[in-house]
Structure formats: C-alpha cells, structure tokens
Amino acid sequence: MDSGIDNIKKLFNDLKTFTLWDRLFHWGRIRTLLIETSADLQKLVSEVNALQADNLKLEGSIERINEDKINFQKEISVLKEKNDNYLKRGTELANEKEAFKSKVDLLDRECGRLREEILQLKAKEEQRRTEYDKAVNQLFKLREDILKERSDKEEKEKQAVYERLRRLKETWSKHEADVKNRIKIICNKHGVEYLESVPFKGKPDNTLKINDEFIVFDAKSPGSDDLSNFPLYLRNQAESVSKYVKEENVRREVFLVVPTNTLDVVEQFEYKLSDYTVYVISIDALEPIILSLRKIEDYEFAEQLSPEERENICRVIGKFVHLSKRRIQIDGFFAKQFFELVYRSEADLPKDFLDKVIEFEKAEKLNPPIERRARQISNKELEIEIRERKTDAEQKGIEMDEALLTKNLNKLPLYTDKSTEDIQKDLFE
Incomplete structure (x- = not known):
C-alpha cells in the first residue's frame, strides 16, 4: 500500500514538472504512469474498502471494548472499593496481628514464667513428697511409740489398780x-x-x-x-x-x-x-x-x-x-x-x-512417833507441840485462827x- 501511494505521489510530482514538450514527447511514459497509478488507486480503493470494513469491525470492537471498559471501570470501582476495604481490613488485621504478636510475646513470657514456676513447684513437690514420706514414717513410728507407751501406761495402770486392790484386800484381810x-x-x-x-x-x-x-x-x-x-x-x-x-x-x-x-x-x-x-x-x-x-x-x-x-x-x-x-x-x-x-x-x-x-x-x-506402853502421852507436851506447829504455819502464811476455823467447820454438815x-x-x- 505504501508503494502505491508513493507511485501516485510521484505521478503528481512529475505532472507538475512536465512541460508541454514533455507532454507531447513523453506521453507514453505519462500514460504508463497513469495506468500504473490507476492500478495502484484500484488497489488502494480495495485496501481502503478493506480498511473500512476492518474499521467497522474495529469500531464494533471498540464499542465492545468501551462497554467492556465501562464494565471494567465499574468492576475496577467495585474492586477498588473492595481493595480499599481489604486495605482497611488488612490494616486492621495488621494491627490485630501486632496485638496478637504482643499477646503471643506476653504469653510466651508467661509460659516461660509458668514453666519455671512448674519446675520450681515440681522441685517443691518432690521435696514435699520426700518430707511427707519422712513425716509419715515418723508418724507411724510415733504412733507405734504412742501405742506402746499407751499399752505400757495401761499395763502400769492395771498393775497399779491391781496393786491397790491387793493392798486393800491385804489391809482388809488383816x-x-x-x-x-x-x-x-x-x-x-x-x-x-x-x-x-x-x-x-x-x-x-x-x-x-x-x-x-x-x-x-x-x-x-x-x-x-x-x-x-x-x-x-x-x-x-x-x-x-x-x-x-x-x-x-x-x-x-x-x-x-x-x-x-x-x-x-x-x-x-x-x-x-x-x-x-x-x-x-x-x-x-x-x-x-x-x-x-x-x-x-x-x-x-x-x-x-x-x-x-x-x-x-x-x-x-x-x-x-x-x-x-x-x-x-x-x-x-x-x-x-x-x-x-x-x-x-x-x-x-x-x-x-x-x-x-x-x-x-x-x-x-516416814517415822511417826512410836507408842510406848509404859509411857503416858503428856498433855503438856502435846500442847507445846501444837503451839509450835501453829507458829510455823502462821509464819508460812497459813490461816490458823481457831475462831475462823471453827466457824467454817461448823458450816460443814455432819448429818444428812x-x-x-x-x-x-x-x-x-
């Protein structure tokens, strides 16, 4: 197509430069140029027609493209809105991510602290279990000692009661x-x-x-x-x-x-x-x-x-x-x-x-006074001894007032x- 246009352009340029003589003596060349140019024109027309058809097709395609463009623009708007929402949500998620990350860091530190505390508690639990086992063993031993001591005590009490009853019976028998x-x-x-x-x-x-x-x-x-x-x-x-x-x-x-x-x-x-x-x-x-x-x-x-x-x-x-x-x-x-x-x-x-x-x-x-048959107990000696005992008692702060003692003893009933x-x-x- 470009060569045909070039030929037409050459024809018009040559026609402008042709003189009368050239037209008279070189008409054959001019005719040949015209024929060639006509052929090129026909070809150009065909190409133009083809281009017009293509243009129509292209215009239809352009309309469809425009429609698609409009649709795409709408979709772009929607997508842009969605993108904005997604960006907003992404920002929120990023913030949440940071918050979660902070929480995770905090939880990691807490987990570390709890692990350490668990290890300490396990150590304490082991120590406590050891102490518990030791205490239980001591308790069992103490229980056995108490039971043995109680048994010995009961046996002694039984023996004491038996001895007391034996002495009583012996006293009663004599x-x-x-x-x-x-x-x-x-x-x-x-x-x-x-x-x-x-x-x-x-x-x-x-x-x-x-x-x-x-x-x-x-x-x-x-x-x-x-x-x-x-x-x-x-x-x-x-x-x-x-x-x-x-x-x-x-x-x-x-x-x-x-x-x-x-x-x-x-x-x-x-x-x-x-x-x-x-x-x-x-x-x-x-x-x-x-x-x-x-x-x-x-x-x-x-x-x-x-x-x-x-x-x-x-x-x-x-x-x-x-x-x-x-x-x-x-x-x-x-x-x-x-x-x-x-x-x-x-x-x-x-x-x-x-x-x-x-x-x-x-x-x-104890060495109580011995009673002698040939010796009478002297009332005077008894009175002196009683006075000495009374003086000793009063010096130790014991109440020996006979009037007070008589008064209080008389309050004690003798008969029912x-x-x-x-x-x-x-x-x-």
Missing part, C-alpha cells in the same frame, strides 16, 4: 487382827479389861468390860473390791448384832470398826434400832471412844451420880463422839483426795518425771437431812 491388836494395846495402856472369851452366847471379835458391862467392838471389812455393797453389808451387820445385846449385862451400844479407806463409801455412821444403837467407827477412833467409855468406870454406881455429873458425862461422851465423827469425815475426805492425787500424778506426769518420783517415793520413809424416823424405817425395808 483388819480383824489389826483391830484386835489395837484394842488390846489401848486397853493395856489405859487399864481397861479386855476379854478373850465372853460369858454369853456368841463370839464377838472384841469385848471390853467396863463398869460390869460388856461392850462389843466387831471388826467389819469388805469381802471384795466392790465397795458399792458395803453400806448394805454394814446395815445387815447392824441388825445381826442384836444377838449380843439380848444377853445380860451387854451394853446397848455396839461398835462396828471399819478400815479407814472405806469411810468415803459409808453412808451412815449410826443405826438407832428398836432397843440398841450401832455406831460405825474407824480404827483411828478406837482410843477416844474407849477413853470416853472408860470415864464412866470412875463412878461405881450410875445412880449415885448427880444430874449435873450425868450431864457432864453425857457432854464429854457427846463431844468425843462428835469429834470422832468429824475426824472420820475429814480423814475420809482427805483419804479420797490423796487417792485421787496419787492416781492423777500417775496419769498426768511425764514418764521420766514419774520414774524419778517413784525413785524418791521408794527412798522416802434425813430424819431419824426415815433412817430407822430404811433399816427394816
């Missing part, structure tokens, strides 16, 4: 002989007649003859270690001695002598029966009672006594009886307290302390509130 020996000593000391055999029916344990009257002292002790039935036993014995008082010249007052360590279970110390009276006394009360009875022997005939002398005798005897009962009451109370103290010390003191106490107990020895009629009625129920 009680009759001890009472007999004590009464004989008192009778020899104060010149009271003691009868080995009696001129009436029955065989009382001990019989004294004072002012032509036979006075019976029967020794009574528990038959077993169960003291709950001892009061009932004494009541039955009080009724059974009626066989003695029925005899001629037997005094209507009978004395039942019981061991001192049974006084805390004795409920009644006097039984007033139909025609006689029975007194329950301890072995320590024998001497004052015998002395009070011995005092009556100073008078040959009771009917020769004046009313005032009779009153004085009864007052002295009543005072002796009252003091004996008070002594029985207080001694019984302190005997119980001492027993409780002994058992308490055995139960509460540590083993090493208790062993030491037992050593000192075995080494300790039960009437004599009720007591007598109980004897026959």
Whole structure:
C-alpha cells in the first residue's frame, strides 16, 4: 500500500514538472504512469474498502471494548472499593496481628514464667513428697511409740489398780487382827479389861468390860473390791448384832470398826434400832471412844451420880463422839483426795518425771512417833507441840485462827437431812 501511494505521489510530482514538450514527447511514459497509478488507486480503493470494513469491525470492537471498559471501570470501582476495604481490613488485621504478636510475646513470657514456676513447684513437690514420706514414717513410728507407751501406761495402770486392790484386800484381810491388836494395846495402856472369851452366847471379835458391862467392838471389812455393797453389808451387820445385846449385862451400844479407806463409801455412821444403837467407827477412833467409855468406870454406881455429873458425862461422851465423827469425815475426805492425787500424778506426769518420783517415793520413809506402853502421852507436851506447829504455819502464811476455823467447820454438815424416823424405817425395808 505504501508503494502505491508513493507511485501516485510521484505521478503528481512529475505532472507538475512536465512541460508541454514533455507532454507531447513523453506521453507514453505519462500514460504508463497513469495506468500504473490507476492500478495502484484500484488497489488502494480495495485496501481502503478493506480498511473500512476492518474499521467497522474495529469500531464494533471498540464499542465492545468501551462497554467492556465501562464494565471494567465499574468492576475496577467495585474492586477498588473492595481493595480499599481489604486495605482497611488488612490494616486492621495488621494491627490485630501486632496485638496478637504482643499477646503471643506476653504469653510466651508467661509460659516461660509458668514453666519455671512448674519446675520450681515440681522441685517443691518432690521435696514435699520426700518430707511427707519422712513425716509419715515418723508418724507411724510415733504412733507405734504412742501405742506402746499407751499399752505400757495401761499395763502400769492395771498393775497399779491391781496393786491397790491387793493392798486393800491385804489391809482388809488383816483388819480383824489389826483391830484386835489395837484394842488390846489401848486397853493395856489405859487399864481397861479386855476379854478373850465372853460369858454369853456368841463370839464377838472384841469385848471390853467396863463398869460390869460388856461392850462389843466387831471388826467389819469388805469381802471384795466392790465397795458399792458395803453400806448394805454394814446395815445387815447392824441388825445381826442384836444377838449380843439380848444377853445380860451387854451394853446397848455396839461398835462396828471399819478400815479407814472405806469411810468415803459409808453412808451412815449410826443405826438407832428398836432397843440398841450401832455406831460405825474407824480404827483411828478406837482410843477416844474407849477413853470416853472408860470415864464412866470412875463412878461405881450410875445412880449415885448427880444430874449435873450425868450431864457432864453425857457432854464429854457427846463431844468425843462428835469429834470422832468429824475426824472420820475429814480423814475420809482427805483419804479420797490423796487417792485421787496419787492416781492423777500417775496419769498426768511425764514418764521420766514419774520414774524419778517413784525413785524418791521408794527412798522416802516416814517415822511417826512410836507408842510406848509404859509411857503416858503428856498433855503438856502435846500442847507445846501444837503451839509450835501453829507458829510455823502462821509464819508460812497459813490461816490458823481457831475462831475462823471453827466457824467454817461448823458450816460443814455432819448429818444428812434425813430424819431419824426415815433412817430407822430404811433399816427394816
């Protein structure tokens, strides 16, 4: 196409330069140029037509392209909007990523700290387990030691109870002989007649003859270690001695002598029966009672006594009886307290302390005054000794005011509130 246009351009240039002579003498060349140019024109026209067709096609394509462009522009707008949203979301995600990264870093540090803490806890747990196993072993050993110590303690307590009961039974088994020996000593000391055999029916344990009257002292002790039935036993014995008082010249007052360590279970110390009276006394009360009875022997005939002398005798005897009962009451109370103290010390003191106490107990020895038959106990010596004890006590801050002591002791009841009629009625129920 470019060569045809060049030929046409050459033709027009040559035509412009052709002179008349050239046109006359060179027409053939001009004609040839025209023919060639015509052919080129035809070819150009064909090419133009083809180009126009192509142009139409291109215009259609351009329209389609424009439509596509518009669609693409719309899509681009949408995509741009989406891209903006994506960029925004990407920024948000980047921020979130940074936040998550910070959190992850924080969590990594926390995990590191927790791992370290877990390792420390595992080490502590292992140490604690070791200590626990050691403590459990110690606990088992301690438990075994405690059980053994408790078993030994129970065995010792059983042995102590058994020993106490054995001593009690031994004391009770020898009680009759001890009472007999004590009464004989008192009778020899104060010149009271003691009868080995009696001129009436029955065989009382001990019989004294004072002012032509036979006075019976029967020794009574528990038959077993169960003291709950001892009061009932004494009541039955009080009724059974009626066989003695029925005899001629037997005094209507009978004395039942019981061991001192049974006084805390004795409920009644006097039984007033139909025609006689029975007194329950301890072995320590024998001497004052015998002395009070011995005092009556100073008078040959009771009917020769004046009313005032009779009153004085009864007052002295009543005072002796009252003091004996008070002594029985207080001694019984302190005997119980001492027993409780002994058992308490055995139960509460540590083993090493208790062993030491037992050593000192075995080494300790009391030396009470020895009673001599040929020597009378001097009242003056007793008064001096009592004054010395009182002075020592007051120097140690112990209250020894006799008026105060008498006032407070008198507040302690000696008898129960039960009437004599009720007591007598109980004897026959």
